[in-house]
Amino acid sequence: MTLSKPAMSAIRFGYGIRPGEPVPDGADALLAQIARGQKETLRFPEEGIKGRWETIGDYQDQMADIPRDREARRLAVRPLRKQVFNLCGRDQHARVAQSVFSPNGFYERLATFWFDHFSVSVRKRRPMYLYTSLYEAEAIRPHLAGTFTDLLRHTITHPAMLTYLDQVKSVGPNSRRGQNSERGLNENLGRELLELHTLGAGSGYTQADVRATSLVLTGLTIDRNNGRTEFRKNLAEPGPIEVKVLGKAYGGGKRSIEDAHAMLADLAAAPQTAPHICRKLAIHFIADTPPEPLVKAMIDAWTTSDGNLTAVYSAMLHHPAAWENPGEKARQPYDYIVTGLRAAGLAESAFAQPVRPDAENNDDDNAMMAITPEMAERRKKRVEKRMDREDMAENRQEQRERQKIRPLANPLTVGAAKKLGQAVWEPPSPEGTEEDFDAWISTSQLTGRIAWAQNVAAKVGSRSEPLVLARTVLLDAARDDTLDVVAQAPSRQAGLSLLLASPEFNRR
Numbered sequence: 001m002t003l004s005k006p007a008m009s010a011i012r013f014g015y016g017i018r019p020g021e022p023v024p025d026g027a028d029a030l031l032a033q034i035a036r037g038q039k040e041t042l043r044f045p046e047e048g049i050k051g052r053w054e055t056i057g058d059y060q061d062q063m064a065d066i067p068r069d070r071e072a073r074r075l076a077v078r079p080l081r082k083q084v085f086n087l088c089g090r091d092q093h094a095r096v097a098q099s100v101f102s103p104n105g106f107y108e109r110l111a112t113f114w115f116d117h118f119s120v121s122v123r124k125r126r127p128m129y130l131y132t133s134l135y136e137a138e139a140i141r142p143h144l145a146g147t148f149t150d151l152l153r154h155t156i157t158h159p160a161m162l163t164y165l166d167q168v169k170s171v172g173p174n175s176r177r178g179q180n181s182e183r184g185l186n187e188n189l190g191r192e193l194l195e196l197h198t199l200g201a202g203s204g205y206t207q208a209d210v211r212a213t214s215l216v217l218t219g220l221t222i223d224r225n226n227g228r229t230e231f232r233k234n235l236a237e238p239g240p241i242e243v244k245v246l247g248k249a250y251g252g253g254k255r256s257i258e259d260a261h262a263m264l265a266d267l268a269a270a271p272q273t274a275p276h277i278c279r280k281l282a283i284h285f286i287a288d289t290p291p292e293p294l295v296k297a298m299i300d301a302w303t304t305s306d307g308n309l310t311a312v313y314s315a316m317l318h319h320p321a322a323w324e325n326p327g328e329k330a331r332q333p334y335d336y337i338v339t340g341l342r343a344a345g346l347a348e349s350a351f352a353q354p355v356r357p358d359a360e361n362n363d364d365d366n367a368m369m370a371i372t373p374e375m376a377e378r379r380k381k382r383v384e385k386r387m388d389r390e391d392m393a394e395n396r397q398e399q400r401e402r403q404k405i406r407p408l409a410n411p412l413t414v415g416a417a418k419k420l421g422q423a424v425w426e427p428p429s430p431e432g433t434e435e436d437f438d439a440w441i442s443t444s445q446l447t448g449r450i451a452w453a454q455n456v457a458a459k460v461g462s463r464s465e466p467l468v469l470a471r472t473v474l475l476d477a478a479r480d481d482t483l484d485v486v487a488q489a490p491s492r493q494a495g496l497s498l499l500l501a502s503p504e505f506n507r508r
Contacts, residue, residue, distance in 0.1 A: 012326065087130065139158040190216075219236030
């Protein structure tokens with residue numbers, strides 16, 4: 001079975017059709033969306049990239065001056081914690097709105113795919129509530145159409161990744177810090193770099209390679225004063241020859257960040273990486289078991305272009321198999337919600353984050369204030385010692401506190417994504433979100449989606465004629481029995497909910 005190019009372009013490779021918006025027609029139209037998408041004004045972070053870095057600097061400043069006394073600390077941290085949670089909540093709502101209102105669905109889908117491939121979660125530690133939207137805005141989106149080497153380097157060395165995979169806790173055993181403290185090597189980032197981000201599980205690397213990769217990454221950490229990535233020699237494992245990854249040594253007696261950059265470039269170019277990434281892209285966009293000729297064409301494009309990702313996308317989109325057998329993939333919850341919201345045509349005001357009744361008069365939202373030079377000097381000396389010791393206790397407190405002061409979530413957008421199993425920027429693990437059809441087409445999943453469709457229909461059901469809308473947003477993907485059911489619905493609201501709950505809206 002085949003569908004028209006416009007239907008396949010919008011449904012398989014984008015976030016569906018939004019009435020009144022031009023429908024892409026084939027590979028070249030989709031590829032053109034990448035350049036346009038990168039020029040769009042991003043809705044997050046709320047303060048923009050520069051503004052978010054200033055916010056992070058203010059946050060670090062104020063955390064450094066938090067009292068040491070436990071009760072005083074608890075009271076001082078609470079307003080900061082609340083502000084951080086609220087900022088993140090507004091970013092999450094802006095993320096959904098970005099996906100819904102952007103006319104460049106393929107670019108938005110790529111951003112979602114790469115965020116999932118290089119997963120981080122807001123829930124890891126408190127700074128992640130500030131870092132995560134920044135991570136997508138500056139480490140992923142600007143680089144998803146360049147080389148894989150560039151994308152890998154920007155994601156792996158971003159403070160969000162260093163925090164999420166505990167690189168900030170890793171110390172070279174023979175480094176100056178390692179010789180004078182109880183801290184040691186943390187292999188989380190090294191392991192996931194090989195298993196998830198580049199070579200792939202079962203590709204032939206060993207535990208010795210994992211350890212060596214982790215040793216080369218030592219020294220990469222975060223500047224506690226401004227929150228940015230820095231390289232600290234006193235944390236880095238000194239070279240030289242015994243630190244070999246896949247048989248290649250990195251660095252000499254004086255290790256530098258260039259050693260890590262060289263290793264990342266080699267891992268990006270390793271022969272195992274192209275098949276791993278190309279197959280994963282094909283699984284995400286085409287089918288759980290993608291056609292081998294299509295995957296091979298993508299690998300060939302990767303090889304001949306030195307890992308240029310636009311060349312890989314082009315090979316996928318121009319392959320005939322990319323346009324066959326529609327409906328083989330189950331929409332993941334975020335995909336389903338965004339597609340449904342685009343089709344339903346909700347006004348932008350419907351995407352706002354709910355506000356608690358007392359929020360307007362709450363001084364906590366102004367918690368971040370100016371810092372004096374004297375305060376900055378004191379904090380610089382205190383903050384590093386304190387952070388490690390307090391991390392574990394804070395994490396436990398964080399979860400308890402979040403339950404009490406968590407921001408509200410819009411039940412049609414952020415709340416729905418969480419309820420259906422794919423919370424915004426909260427993947428279940430570094431592996432990201434499940435892709436398999438069976439994971440998302442289940443009784444409980446479909447029950448939840450029907451309830452969501454009814455909620456959306458209650459908002460806008462009386463505005464549109466459902467049968468006309470079905471033909472507009474599904475084109476020739478609309479099945480006759482779906483059109484019959486929608487046409488016979490007792491009301492416009494019921495017709496819209498049936499359309500949004502139909503098989504065509506759950507598959508792509």
